[in-house]
Amino acid sequence: MKNSYKIDFVNNTLTMSKAFEDALNNPSSEEYKLVQQIRADFPAMQIVRKTRRASKNCRPTKRLTYANMETYMSVFKNADELLAQFEIVKKQSVGQNSPYGYVRKWFEAQFPNYKELPDFNTDAPKVIDFPVKQTKKKDA
Numbered sequence: 001m002k003n004s005y006k007i008d009f010v011n012n013t014l015t016m017s018k019a020f021e022d023a024l025n026n027p028s029s030e031e032y033k034l035v036q037q038i039r040a041d042f043p044a045m046q047i048v049r050k051t052r053r054a055s056k057n058c059r060p061t062k063r064l065t066y067a068n069m070e071t072y073m074s075v076f077k078n079a080d081e082l083l084a085q086f087e088i089v090k091k092q093s094v095g096q097n098s099p100y101g102y103v104r105k106w107f108e109a110q111f112p113n114y115k116e117l118p119d120f121n122t123d124a125p126k127v128i129d130f131p132v133k134q135t136k137k138k139d140a
Contacts, residue, residue, distance in 0.1 A: 004017045004019055005034075012044060012045050014035070015050050060115075069103075073086060
């Protein structure tokens with residue numbers, strides 16, 4: 001297995017991947033024999049499993065689906081008006097190069113603080129018109 005383990009003699013550690021660890025459980029595997037040899041030569045060596053790095057590029061629109069947008073809008077007093085406008089925007093988005101992007105931009109313009117908890121006692125902001133440049137899909 002390429003790049004599945006790394007030996008650090010300075011820190012006296014063997015760092016292995018999940019796949020290497022799984023193969024290590026089989027006594028007839030090459031990985032098992034390798035670790036046995038390393039333990040014989042370096043009995044004090046620590047064995048550590050490599051962990052996956054957390055993504056540094058978190059998408060702010062993660063899980064912002066049409067259904068989640070509708071759920072968010074449904075808690076306001078003027079939910080009927082908002083959902084009607086939402087349906088119109090979804091129909092307008094069909095001719096766009098990126099229909100979801102078009103709807104998402106409308107939603108973010110309508111609810112700039114959608115990540116915060118809404119105030120249930122007030123109306124949502126008045127439904128705004130969404131002046132987005134209409135870009136039609138090119139016919140192939």
